[in-house]
Amino acid sequence: MSSDTLIDATWLDYLLVAIYFGFVLGIGVMARRSVSDSIDFFLSGRSLPAWVTGLAFISANLGAVEIMGMSANGAEIGLSTFHYFWVGAVPAMLFLGVVMMPFYYGSKVRSVPEFMFKRFGTGAHLVNAISFAVAQLLIAGVNLALLAGIVHALLGWPIWVALIVAGAVVLSYITLGGLSAAIYNEVLQFFVIVASLLPxxxxxxxRVGGWNGLTDKITAASESASSASEAPAAAQQLNAWPGEALSGFDSPVLSVVGIVFGLGFVLSFGYWTTNFVEVQRAMASDSISAARKTPIIGAFPKMFIPFIVIIPGMVSAVLVTEMIDLKNGGTPAGGASGEGVAYNDALLLLMRDVLPNGLLGLAIAGLLAAFMAGxxxxxxxxxxxxxxxLWQRYIRKDHSDDYYLRIGRLATVGATVIAIFTAQIAMGYDNVMNYLQTLFGFFNAPLFATFILGMFWKRMTPTAGWVGLVAGTLSAIAVDRAGAAGVFELSGQGTAFLAASVAFVVDIVLSIVVSLVTKPKPASELRGLVYSETPREDRTDPNEAAMPWYQRTLPLAGIALAMVIALNFAF
Amino acid sequence: MPDMSDTTAADDTAGKPHKAGLFDIRNIIGALMGIYGVILVLAGLLGEHEPEKTGGINANLWTGLALLVVGAFFATWARLKPIVVPENVEAPDDDPTRPAPQRKRPPVH
Known part of the structure; x- marks a missing residue:
């Protein structure tokens, strides 16, 4: 093995990676050929039990964001990263299951824009379709950048070669049918990732002497830190609240407000309730009750995932030579990008230092799988x-099915090529989490405002739908640019939280004002889309009352909520 | 998690029901975890220990054993409560955003 690669993998590691891809492609090929009516049954949609869709639900999210971003965050700012899970995910997942899922499942929409079309008509649909498409391209770039980083770390290829090769691998994965069985793959991926991250x-x-050893080392590193170090004080790194390191606010009170409203409410509800890459997993379940339980069941493992992504990041920051140097204000060379070590490399470097060959292969398989599937x-x-x-509705109507399938294939190739370029933007960020939260602020925060208002206020008009979205996104971009230009000073992910909060407020206020002066849709068209117009029997599963308590939506949600509150007090 | 299982299909109309077998996701999980478990146990017993990395623990061996237990759990669960596939599965619309076998034309808005 050449010594100029970041990670020295042996044949054993490659064997474990190969077995994983054998499984994934094997399932894909079988699914494509539909050799068995039983696989038809599983993949045909709306037939999966809640535990499967629940795992797929969090696994769809357990990609770049969680694994690299959260460990980077853990290495950089420590325990306040837990907020992304306990404040920034679980409550929103419970809300999605209890309140919003019946509308999604009941209205049988297949995409976010389609829901917008049903509720608000053309204007909001067009705006949302464009912004959704752009967001997907940018986020694909993040996944591609991380995927290329692993290829670079493994094989030592120049980063641009790694980007192109990684793009080609993803294209062939899509073409070979790996996506056909996406839910299967996601559930498998979940187990592989846990099996590698837990060890x-x-x-x-x-290695660092247990939890006490870790806290001692973080405290010692913080006390002896050089003046060039931008790392937060040890007390901030070792307590989740008030989380100044995360929000960038100096005042603890403002920090708590920023985290609870910016992250906990706007960003996380916006992300979890409108992100159809995840929500669609629930749509594959076998009943409205299972669909509602999908995010709630997902919330249980979600609570404990931070322990296996954030803690390795924190360990990495006190154990790996390069990470110690970086946190101390240095600029060590190397790293997955080839342009110096960044916090994003925390996990890869720790894997290099502590995993023996064998387990290393398992970890690589898990990471490759997560980014590729993402x-x-x-x-x-x-x-x-x-x-x-976009194409069929606004550009070329009424062509043959083959025509649209061809357009779809071209779009797949085009999107992969574009992702190679958007990956460059993502690589410009030292901590990929900052970038992702910024994107979510632009796209998801206004969308959530429009969704939630549209679902609960039947008076909201079609014009208000698109005006709110446009103004919300523009105001988030304005806040972000103002922050970049130095108009105000917020470190951490504070700017993203602020941008998201502003987008949300602007969207809500404008939507209300515009609604009051424009004409709403007739109530008869709003059944299944607006709370007050949807009869109760459309929203609940009549069979659920007969189930034992541990299979019912509300008791499960209550337990999850109690557990997450307990975790917040414990840390 | 195991208790959440409501995997048995309720709609079991006519003819003899057949089981999902290989396509039951629990069997797939069990197989992958089992294979990984065997390889890691062998690597732990026969390969280099690299104690300088792990701090003295034979990590491959212990992870391998744990994976074997997980694999066995899923295989047993699938065997004890097999999924029965209903005779007539109504083929729903394909979902173009959700990857699945493309059988019908994607819906037109």
Whole structure:
């Protein structure tokens, strides 16, 4: 093995990676050929049990964001990263399951723009379809950048070669049918990732002398830090609240407000309730009750995932030589991007230092799978919205099915090429989480405002739908640019939280004002789309009352909520 | 998680029901975890220990054993409560955003 690669993998590691891809492609090929009516049954939609869709639901999200971004965050700012899970995910997932899922499942929409079309008509549909397509391309770039980073770390290829090769791999994965069985793959991926990250965490903690050793080392590193270090004080790194390091606010009170409203409400509700890459997993379940339980069941593992992504990041920052140097204000060379070590590399470097060959292969398989599946999901979502929501509806109507399938294939290739360029933007960020939260602020925060108002206020008009979206996105971009230009000073992910909050408020206020002066849709068209116009029996599953308590939606949600509150007090 | 299982299909109309077998996702999970478990156990017993990386633990061996237990759990679960596929599965519309076998033309808005 050449020594100029970041990670020295052996044949054993490659064997484990190859077995994983054998499984994934094997399932894909079988699904494509539909050799068995039983696989038809599973993949045909609306037939999967809630535990499968629940795992797929969080696995669809357990990609670039979670694994690299959260470990980078853990290495950089420590325990306040937990907020992304306990404040920034679980409550929103419970809300999605309890309140919003009946509308999605009941209205049988297949994409976010389609829901917008049913509720608000053409204007909001067009705006949302375009912004959704752009967002998917940008997020695909993040996944591609991380995928290329692993290829670079493994094989030592120049980063641009790695980008092109990684893009080609994703294209062939889509073409070979790996996506056909996406839910199967996601559930498998979940187990592979846990099977590699859990040992990584345990061994890492063992190496630094357990939890106490970790806190001692973080405290010591913080006390002896050089003046060039921008790392937050040890007390901030070792307590989740008030999380100044995360929000960038100096005042603890403002910080808590920023986290609860900016992250906990706007960003996370916006992300979890409108992100159809995830929500669609629930649509594949076998009943409205299972659909509602999907995000709620997903919330249980979600609560504990931070322990296996954030803690390795923190361990990496006190154990790996390069990470210690970086946190101390240095600029160590190397890293997955080839342009110096960044916080994004925390996990890869820790894997290099503590995993023996064998386990290393398992970890590589898990990471490759997560980023590849993540990017493939972004690209296929783009493909759909581009071909059917944009091309067919607004550019070329009434052509043959083959025509739109061809357009779809071209869109897939085009999107992959574009992602190679959007990956360059993502690589410009030292901590990929900052970039992703910024994107979510632009796209998801206004969308959530429009969704939530549109679902609960039947008076909201079609004009208000698109005006709110446009103004919300523009105001988030304005805040972000103002922050970049130095108009105000917020470190961490504070700018993204502020941009998202502003977008949300602007969207809500404008939507209300515009609604009051324009004409609403007749109430008869709003059944299944607006709360007050949807009869109760459309929203609940009549069979659910007969189930034991642990299979019912509300008791499960209550338990999840109690557990997450307890975790917040414990850390 | 195991208790959440409501995997048995309720609609079991006519003819003899057949089981999902290989396509039951629990069997797929069990197989992958089992294969990984065997390889890691062998690597732990026969390969280099690299104790300088792990701090003295044979990580491959222990992870391999844990994976074998997980694999066995899923295989047993699938065997004890097999999924029965209903005779007549109504083929729903394909979902173009959700990858699945493309059988019908994607819906037109």
């Amino acid at each position: 990584l965490t345990l061994i890492g903690l063992h 990017m493939a999901a972004n690209i296929s979502a783009f493909n759909t919205v581009f071909s059917y929501d």
